[in-house]
Structures are given as C-alpha cells and as structure tokens.
Amino acid sequence: MQVLFRATHWLRSWRLLQKEKHKDTISKVCQMMEIVTMGVFSKNGWSWRHRLG
Template sequence: MHVLFKGTHWLRHLAKLQQNEEKSRMIIDGCRHLETVAFQVFQSFGWPYVARISL
C-alpha cells in the first residue's frame, strides 16, 4: 500500500505539470480510482488499510 500511495502521490504532482487541463484531471482521477480499488481489495480480504507489514 505504501508503494502504491507513493506512486500516486508523485503522479498527482506530475499531473500539475501537464499543459492540458483535461489530461491533468484524467491523471488525478485515475490515481483516485486506483487508491479506491486498492482500499476495497485489501478490505475485502480482511486487512484494514492501517495495517502494516513488519519484518
């Protein structure tokens, strides 16, 4: 989850550099959708999003 959110965080920042507002909005919406799906997948298997993997 941490890697996923780091990736979407950077994508959102890079989206601000797009000259086309529509493309920027598509990237941000895509990140939001990806995060939502990841939450749903993890919760469906009973793993709360606040859980962490420890080694």
C-alpha cells in the same frame, strides 16, 4: 498498498506539470487506483491502517 499510494502521490505531483486537459484524467485515475486498492485489501481482511515493517 504503500507502494500504490506512493505511486499515486507522485502521479498527483507530476500532474501539475501536465497540460490542463490531462490534469483531471490523472486525478481520476489516481482516485480510482486508491479506491480499488483499499477495496481489495479490505475484502481480504487487511485494514488500511496496518503497515508492514
């Protein structure tokens, strides 16, 4: 889960360098990835507050 959230963080940072028409799409994709990730982990009994290591 941390890997996916780190990836969305970098995508959001990279978004600032993109053309204006692509910025909203990148934000929506990042948001959807985070929602799906939290949903998958929570359905399998994993709290989003838990961390590995």
